Amino acid sequence: MSAPPTIYIISDSVGDSAAQMAAAAASQFSAGETNIQRLPKASNIDQIADFIQSHLAENGGEIVVFYTIADPRLRAQLHDYVEDKPVQAVDLIGPAIEAIAEVTGLKPKGKPGLIRRTDxxxxxxxxxxxxxxxxxxxxxxxxxxxxxxxxxxxxxxxxxxxxxxxxxxxxxxxxxxxxxxxxxxxxxxxxxxxxxxxxxxxxxxxxxxxxxxxxxxxxxxxxxxxxxxxxxxxxxxxxxxxxxxxxxxxxxxxxxxxxxxxxxxxxxxxxxxxxxx
Amino acid sequence: MSAPPTIYIISDSVGDSAAQMAAAAASQFSAGETNIQRLPKASNIDQIADFIQSHLAENGGEIVVFYTIADPRLRAQLHDYVEDKPVQAVDLIGPAIEAIAEVTGLKPKGKPGLIRRTDxxxxxxxxxxxxxxxxxxxxxxxxxxxxxxxxxxxxxxxxxxxxxxxxxxxxxxxxxxxxxxxxxxxxxxxxxxxxxxxxxxxxxxxxxxxxxxxxxxxxxxxxxxxxxxxxxxxxxxxxxxxxxxxxxxxxxxxxxxxxxxxxxxxxxxxxxxxxxx
CATH class of the missing domain: 3.40.50 (Rossmann fold)
Incomplete structure (x- = not known):
């Protein structure tokens, strides 16, 4: 069985949770090592666009992008940006945040990296x-x-x-x-x-x-x-x-x-x- | 700000990736500790139904469930099971697996826990x-x-x-x-x-x-x-x-x-x- 493709991770924090999820998902396809490339600390859509563009160019086909972005505006921008591109983009944290917001009625802070620092x-x-x-x-x-x-x-x-x-x-x-x-x-x-x-x-x-x-x-x-x-x-x-x-x-x-x-x-x-x- | 609710995790493996994602998502709501309850090694829908039912009963309101299940059949069963219940259920790994399958054309193995063992x-x-x-x-x-x-x-x-x-x-x-x-x-x-x-x-x-x-x-x-x-x-x-x-x-x-x-x-x-x- 051939190796899974490189998985590109975009995070406004470090991207560890996304990397772990990527390895778990990739393990369903191959027993080999997972090739993961990260863009950590993403803070604006231009950075993200550069990252995606350069990897699209070197890849020549469709690519897989997983993202964990706490800022809802940046999350939406990424979502819009990839829409007309050959990118399978998976929002790993957005649905999780929305589910908690729904049940608690609380508004998420929208700030990256809170998990490590304030805990x-x-x-x-x-x-x-x-x-x-x-x-x-x-x-x-x-x-x-x-x-x-x-x-x-x-x-x-x-x-x-x-x-x-x-x-x-x-x-x-x-x-x-x-x-x-x-x-x-x-x-x-x-x-x-x-x-x-x-x-x-x-x-x-x-x-x-x-x-x-x-x-x-x-x-x-x-x-x-x-x-x-x-x-x-x-x-x-x-x-x-x-x-x-x-x-x-x-x-x-x-x-x-x-x-x-x-x-x-x-x-x-x-x-x-x-x-x- | 009040504490986020308990997050229930269901996994057919150990549930570490889900727990990390849960902590990351919960950190967007409160600086306190995240209360996480896991059902690891879930292997059939009856087990999952018991776990959800007992927590719904003790909770008295809507609950948040994150799941990482490699077996597509069990994943679909969980999805169907919660549909008519007061459960916000988030599939953390399904979309990730599907994205890789889409790009590679490969069929996922559908077996849990592969990440730890075969790597x-x-x-x-x-x-x-x-x-x-x-x-x-x-x-x-x-x-x-x-x-x-x-x-x-x-x-x-x-x-x-x-x-x-x-x-x-x-x-x-x-x-x-x-x-x-x-x-x-x-x-x-x-x-x-x-x-x-x-x-x-x-x-x-x-x-x-x-x-x-x-x-x-x-x-x-x-x-x-x-x-x-x-x-x-x-x-x-x-x-x-x-x-x-x-x-x-x-x-x-x-x-x-x-x-x-x-x-x-x-x-x-x-x-x-x-x-x-």
């Missing part, structure tokens, strides 16, 4: 990212009590990327590695077990991932990746998880986002009323 | 996150040569969150702290300077952020936050950046996403043809 969540997310980095892999165990969520698991159960992903959603996440015969920080036993999530995975899969990671060092340090050792790591981890009374989550055959979603379902059920978004 | 970018992003964590704050300087991007800057210039954000886009990012009188790793001088980005900020702002971070410890360790010391840190950093010949980026008064966008503009200009998305 107190923004600063929570920044803090959470720093927290995750400083509490990765068992660092600073004396501060574990401040974490919203503590992930525990043996090597290669996705602790780090999961921590970072959850941090980018605004949660303070620490992770603690488990391995046979290695003592875990005592603070782990002082935390509400509903904040702790034990990650497990399939031993065969883990063993193969560990071998891959070792590369040339596999022969020397092979015991780390050996299936029996992986199984022993997992068994001891499972015993600790039972002792802690934490929820156990399988991470194999699932994307980080899916595992995170499951963790958050449990977490929100225990602690929060709404979402952290 | 080789997915694994790059996971690796990049681990790389960023393991190369935060000057860790493992002997591996700096493997980085796509190296961020350098004095304390509180957003090195860590910027590294994580860029990593989540798939770039391998290391960051190295600068401070007056502290020697930087020699490897910094062996890297293509176009890969290095020097972060600076306003000294008054930095000083106030540092004071805030110190909290009760401010009196004891105040020299760290003192404006003269901050200025000296910045001066020495600026000298090093000039010596390296790297691009200097101001981080104050800008969101992480905006600074990242500027860095990527330079980076892509120097090294890449397309986007990393």
């Amino acid at each position: 107190k969540d923004y600063f929570n997310r920044i803090d959470a990212m720093e927290y995750a980095v400083n509490h990765d892999d068992g660092r600073n165990p004396e501060e574990l009590k401040d974490a919203d969520i503590v992930l525990i698991g043996v090597s290669r159960t996705s602790k780090t990327p999961l921590s970072i992903y959850l941090a980018s959603r605004g949660y303070k996440v620490a992770n603690v590695p488990l391995a046979k015969g290695v003592t875990v920080p005592t603070q782990l036993f002082e935390i509400d077990p509903r904040r702790i999530f034990g990650l497990t995975s399939d031993p065969v899969l883990l063993s193969s991932i560990r071998f891959k990671r070792l590369g040339n060092a596999a022969e020397v340090a092979g015991s780390y990746a050996n299936i029996d050792n992986v199984q022993e790591d997992l068994d001891e981890a499972r015993m600790l998880m039972r002792r802690l009374g934490c929820i156990v989550i399988k991470t194999d055959k699932r994307a980080i986002e899916e595992t995170a979603q499951e963790i958050l379902r449990h977490y929100e059920h225990s602690f929060a009323s709404g979402e952290h978004d | 080789k970018d997915y694994f790059n992003r996971i690796d990049a996150m681990e790389y960023a964590v393991n190369h935060d704050d000057g860790r493992n300087p002997e591996e700096l040569k493997d980085a796509d991007i190296v961020l350098i800057g004095v304390s509180r210039t957003s090195k860590t969150p910027l590294s994580i954000y860029l990593a989540s886009r798939g770039y391998k990012v290391a960051n190295v702290p600068l401070a007056k009188g502290v020697t930087v790793p020699t490897q910094l001088f062996e890297i293509d300077p176009r890969r290095i980005f020097g972060l600076t900020s306003d000294p008054v702002l930095l000083s106030s952020i540092r004071f805030k971070r110190l909290g009760n410890a401010a009196e004891v360790a105040g020299s760290y936050a003192n404006i003269d010391n901050v200025q000296e840190d910045l001066d020495e950093a600026r000298m090093l950046m000039r010596r390296l010949g790297c691009i200097v980026i101001k981080t104050d008064k800008r969101a992480i996403e905006e600074t990242a966008q500027e860095i990527l503009r330079h980076y892509e200009h120097s090294f890449a043809s397309g986007e990393h998305d």
Whole structure:
């Protein structure tokens, strides 16, 4: 199957939401990388017209343009501008804003980029990212009590990327590695077990991932990746998880986002009323 | 101004793209947190009907539903289901998929969740996150040569969150702290300077952020936050950046996403043809 076309994104903010939606839509056509070209911080129709014209010229056919523009006037101008051109233009945010306006009766502000700047969540997310980095892999165990969520698991159960992903959603996440015969920080036993999530995975899969990671060092340090050792790591981890009374989550055959979603379902059920978004 | 209503998200995948778009749209109405409720992994119309019915019942008025559903049949069923109900339903991904189909002539796969699983970018992003964590704050300087991007800057210039954000886009990012009188790793001088980005900020702002971070410890360790010391840190950093010949980026008064966008503009200009998305 051939690759999808380049997707052109026009935003009066950064264009991240549009890029994510573009990647999601493009994934319905090809497994390859999505080629995305952005015009961020668009502030007037001339800029937008230049961007579209130059890409139309280089492309020679119809092009796909996704746009997220908060200013209703600029949004309408773009809509009018592309009407008689070979452009498939999709307004990603306009209908969403109109739906909220309809239900609330409120008038939208029409100013770009509000999501990042005014959101107190923004600063929570920044803090959470720093927290995750400083509490990765068992660092600073004396501060574990401040974490919203503590992930525990043996090597290669996705602790780090999961921590970072959850941090980018605004949660303070620490992770603690488990391995046979290695003592875990005592603070782990002082935390509400509903904040702790034990990650497990399939031993065969883990063993193969560990071998891959070792590369040339596999022969020397092979015991780390050996299936029996992986199984022993997992068994001891499972015993600790039972002792802690934490929820156990399988991470194999699932994307980080899916595992995170499951963790958050449990977490929100225990602690929060709404979402952290 | 009153808070926007709860936004209900229905997705046959995880719903992250929809949640991001919902937050962007809601930010046009209120500066507060957005209340988002998700139904992820929706696989049939009965599930969707239950979710909508129960929220309609508890809400007592019209509700806002955003949906990202890859399966065209399920998408059509949802569309029909809400038609005679007090629901403002917005199809976030359907028009995007149709636009690509129109331009390419290809038939969309109609299968949910393809973006995370099949994308080789997915694994790059996971690796990049681990790389960023393991190369935060000057860790493992002997591996700096493997980085796509190296961020350098004095304390509180957003090195860590910027590294994580860029990593989540798939770039391998290391960051190295600068401070007056502290020697930087020699490897910094062996890297293509176009890969290095020097972060600076306003000294008054930095000083106030540092004071805030110190909290009760401010009196004891105040020299760290003192404006003269901050200025000296910045001066020495600026000298090093000039010596390296790297691009200097101001981080104050800008969101992480905006600074990242500027860095990527330079980076892509120097090294890449397309986007990393």
